[in-house]
Amino acid sequence: MARITVTVNGADHTDEVEPRLLLAHYLRDKLRLTGTHIGCDTTNCGACTVLCDGLPVKSCTMFAVQADGREIITVEGLATGGQLQPIQQGFKEEHGLQCGFCTPGMMVAATALLERNPDPSEEEIRWALSGNVCRCTGYVNIVKAVRWAAQAMQEQAAPEEPATRQPATEQAATR
Amino acid sequence: MFPAAFDYRSPAALEDVLDSLAAYGDEAKVLAGGMSLIPMMKLRFASPEVLVDLGRVPGLDAVQETPDGLRIGALVRHAELEASELLRQRYPVMAAAAPLIADPLVRNRGTLVGSLAHADPAGDWGSVMLALNAEVVARSTAGQRVIPVREFFTGPFSTVLQPTEVAVEVRVPRPSSRSGGTYLKLERKVGDFATVGVAAHLELDNERIGRAGLALTAVGGHNVVAAEAEEVLAGAEPGPEVFAEAAEAAARAADPPSDVRGSADYKRQVVRTYVRRGLARSLELAQAA
Numbered sequence: 001m002a003r004i005t006v007t008v009n010g011a012d013h014t015d016e017v018e019p020r021l022l023l024a025h026y027l028r029d030k031l032r033l034t035g036t037h038i039g040c041d042t043t044n045c046g047a048c049t050v051l052c053d054g055l056p057v058k059s060c061t062m063f064a065v066q067a068d069g070r071e072i073i074t075v076e077g078l079a080t081g082g083q084l085q086p087i088q089q090g091f092k093e094e095h096g097l098q099c100g101f102c103t104p105g106m107m108v109a110a111t112a113l114l115e116r117n118p119d120p121s122e123e124e125i126r127w128a129l130s131g132n133v134c135r136c137t138g139y140v141n142i143v144k145a146v147r148w149a150a151q152a153m154q155e156q157a158a159p160e161e162p163a164t165r166q167p168a169t170e171q172a173a174t175r
Numbered sequence: 176m177f178p179a180a181f182d183y184r185s186p187a188a189l190e191d192v193l194d195s196l197a198a199y200g201d202e203a204k205v206l207a208g209g210m211s212l213i214p215m216m217k218l219r220f221a222s223p224e225v226l227v228d229l230g231r232v233p234g235l236d237a238v239q240e241t242p243d244g245l246r247i248g249a250l251v252r253h254a255e256l257e258a259s260e261l262l263r264q265r266y267p268v269m270a271a272a273a274p275l276i277a278d279p280l281v282r283n284r285g286t287l288v289g290s291l292a293h294a295d296p297a298g299d300w301g302s303v304m305l306a307l308n309a310e311v312v313a314r315s316t317a318g319q320r321v322i323p324v325r326e327f328f329t330g331p332f333s334t335v336l337q338p339t340e341v342a343v344e345v346r347v348p349r350p351s352s353r354s355g356g357t358y359l360k361l362e363r364k365v366g367d368f369a370t371v372g373v374a375a376h377l378e379l380d381n382e383r384i385g386r387a388g389l390a391l392t393a394v395g396g397h398n399v400v401a402a403e404a405e406e407v408l409a410g411a412e413p414g415p416e417v418f419a420e421a422a423e424a425a426a427r428a429a430d431p432p433s434d435v436r437g438s439a440d441y442k443r444q445v446v447r448t449y450v451r452r453g454l455a456r457s458l459e460l461a462q463a464a
């Protein structure tokens with residue numbers, strides 16, 4: 001057994017774990033954070049995506065002991081104070097899910113994308129989510145959901161200035 | 176799925192890693208990004224008794240440029256190489272390959288050095304490093320040795336590394352100022368291993384080809400150098416004729432398996448086409464440099 005301390009969604013957890021315990025199982029079974037899904041269990045689908053020190057990774061392919069001292073964010077950590085985060089809201093507004101199995105991984109990966117690139121193109125969104133597989137939606141609405149979130153976050157950052165707003169075409173050119 | 180039980184060591188100093196490996200020999204395995212090893216352990220294709228994690232060893236996570244070239248530490252992830260401006264400017268073969276490896280999530284953990292140590296014949300970095308004539312620096316309690324990548328691979332998933340050795344870095348020689356290169360990969364979908372991959376690198380010397388580096392992915396027991404093709408190119412006047420000749424020679428160096436990704440003949444044809452395209456693109460970049 002090994003003693004680990006992991007910061008999960010802002011709270012420190014200290015536990016004795018077997019070295020072979022996968023991070024996904026630690027989160028789901030030990031911490032009861034079942035939002036992190038296990039889909040393929042073979043490192044292919046991204047349903048298990050969490051942020052590790054800010055980077056999206058597959059928690060089915062990392063041991064909990066490797067997360068010792070690191071900061072993990074799961075889908076449960078996205079909303080604050082019962083308030084949906086813009087990406088979650090975007091998935092709701094744009095119908096970015098059907099069965100919802102891939103959704104936590106998608107939202108976590110999209111969170112990392114918008115952190116790095118607040119105004120991604122469709123191409124950039126598809127590229128950033130290319131490690132996350134969805135068997136239902138065909139991805140179109142997932143891309144729309146992320147665009148929705150990007151726009152919402154920009155409007156939040158710069159709430160009002162409608163009079164000076166550039167025409168859409170110029171905005172695109174200056175991106 | 177979960178792996179067989181193992182002891183976990185996570186030393187904070189390289190010396191302790193080397194001591195552990197010396198003590199446990201082939202019962203131990205080094206863990207870098209874990210993107211090949213952990214899936215294999217979950218499938219119980221690998222059941223090491225001891226896992227020695229490099230994750231907390233300081234000083235292994237840097238990409239450094241020296242007058243001689245690049246030094247890439249054992250913890251440098253694919254994603255960092257994908258984002259590197261330096262690679263885009265001076266090491267275009269690497270810049271072309273990085274975004275084609277696995278998917279973004281795997282690239283956040285997997286390492287270039289681990290990829291070489293893993294020696295998957297369908298791994299992409301192997302060909303890139305062969306084309307660039309890179310070297311692997313290996314350390315053990317017995318000392319350090321520098322292994323040319325061209326002498327590194329011995330077969331599918333096997334290299335000259337000893338169980339007591341850690342590959343601490345890869346050294347990539349600095350290409351001449353008038354050089355160019357690229358990596359072309361045919362994959363069925365994003366995240367797939369190569370059906371065929373071609374790494375091409377050309378250095379110009381007074382409008383003739385100086386050194387040429389050409390290596391192939393997924394068409395043999397390990398990443399292979401198209402040596403005959405390199406000879407055809409060296410000293411020649413660059414252009415479609417000699418590139419076509421090199422493509423034929425490279426196709427002869429390829430011995431691909433027929434499998435779900437395509438027949439051997441098909442893959443050999445992809446080698447021909449990609450070698451021609453890769454060399455043409457390399458030449459363009461070299462002439463623009």
Ligand SMILES: Cc1cc2nc3c(=O)[nH]c(=O)nc-3n(C[C@H](O)[C@H](O)[C@H](O)COP(=O)(O)OP(=O)(O)OC[C@H]3O[C@@H](n4cnc5c(N)ncnc54)[C@H](O)[C@@H]3O)c2cc1C
Nearest residue numbers: 205207208209210211212277285286289290292298299342
């Ligand atoms: C879904 C998926 C898709 C992938 N697609 C591709 C692809 O398209 N192209 C491609 O090239 N690769 C692909 N990979 C493999 C990926 O690139 C791995 O990151 C890489 O092969 C291994 O690097 P690692 O750091 O993860 O090594 P690990 O998994 O940690 O180790 C792999 C092996 O190398 C040994 N090792 C690692 N580092 C060292 C070291 N420093 N010294 C000595 N031994 C060491 C380990 O003991 C182990 O045997 C894919 C992987 C996955 C899961």
Ligand code: FES
Nearest residue numbers: 039040041046060
């Ligand atoms: S469950 Fe982890 S990648 Fe599919």
Ligand code: FES
Nearest residue numbers: 098100134135136
């Ligand atoms: S919504 Fe069903 S898998 Fe994506």
